[in-house]
Amino acid sequence: MPTAPEALVVEAAGARAWLRPDAFDTECFGIPMAKVEAAAGARSGAVGLFAACARVAGEQGWVHLAARVPSEQTDLVRALEEAGFYWVDATVIFGRRLVDTTGPGEVPIGLALAEDLPVLQALGRGAFRQSRYFVDPYLDPAGKDRLTDQWVANALNGRADRVFVAEPKKPVGFAACRLDRRGRLATIDLIAVSSDSRGRGIGRSLVEAVCRHYEPIAERLEVGTQLANTQAVRLYEAAGCRLLRSYVTLHWVAPELRAGR
Structure with a gap:
């Protein structure tokens, strides 16, 4: 596999973006992957900018790019699509203040x-089927x-501050x-x-346990999910969360990856 370059600045059509290597995704999928981050004010000339990002990515050996933009910036979404990116995901972020948590x-x-760990990994594999990775037809299922x-x-192993489990003797859920x-x-x-x-209140109990634990040390709770995951959306709304913001994610793949689907 080619060595991924360091972060690159791409300038085109009077706008600027960064291509940043994604080491985690690259390791998991075994292909060079990166993220596109457009500078503020890049909306003018965005089609040319994102097309230049795809061209530079190909020249540097990246075969998969991901770009996430606020969903209200529909002009950027259209520009990405015109530059050859394809829509994979809409993410919604919910939040609530941590006060008056239920018992x-x-x-x-x-x-x-x-x-x-093995049980939680199996739970994750069964649950995270609507993320941008799983709906992308060009990424290896393994x-x-x-x-x-x-x-x-x-x-x-430390990324999380706490990992809560439902029914600890034989976990059926985690947060x-x-x-x-x-x-x-x-x-x-x-x-x-x-x-x-599912349907037994496991998710609601996990969210409530999280709120109880963090209420003394945090003011707010946030959680994100896919717009298509209506079950999760209903869960967070029932737990007192409200919609804060949303994003759209688009991917681009090099011709050789598209051809090898």
Whole structure:
């Protein structure tokens, strides 16, 4: 596999963007992958800018690019599509203030142990099927599972501040949370419930446990999901969260990756 270049600045049509290598995705999928970040004010001449990003990516050996833009910037979405990117995901971010959290529910909640890792990875593989990776037809299915497994392993190995599990003796769900102490913000980074345990209030119990734990040390909770994941959207709304912002993600693939589908 070619060595991925360092971050590059791309300037075209009077606008600027950065191509930043994505080491995590590259390792999971075994192909050079990067992210596109457009500078503020790049909306004028955006089609030429994003086309230049795709051209430079090809020249430098990247075969897969991802770009995420605020959903209200529809002109950037159209520009990306005109430059050869394709729509894969709409992400919605919900949040609530951590006050007046409800008491413990009927579902027992505890903290994950190191030996829970294989079970939590299996839960993740069964739950994260609507993310931008899983809906992208040009990405290797085995790589998608490797990415999920590594996400969960990283959470349990320190990326998360806490990993909560439902029914600790035999976990049927989990929520991995990060904490920004300076910003007093708790974020649910990953959440999953086994398919045969859905509809039992497991997800709601996990969210409530997260809120109870972080209420003394954080002011706000945020969590993101895919717009298409209506079950998760209903869960967060029922837990007192409201919509804060949303994003659209588009991908680009090099011709050789598209041809090898």
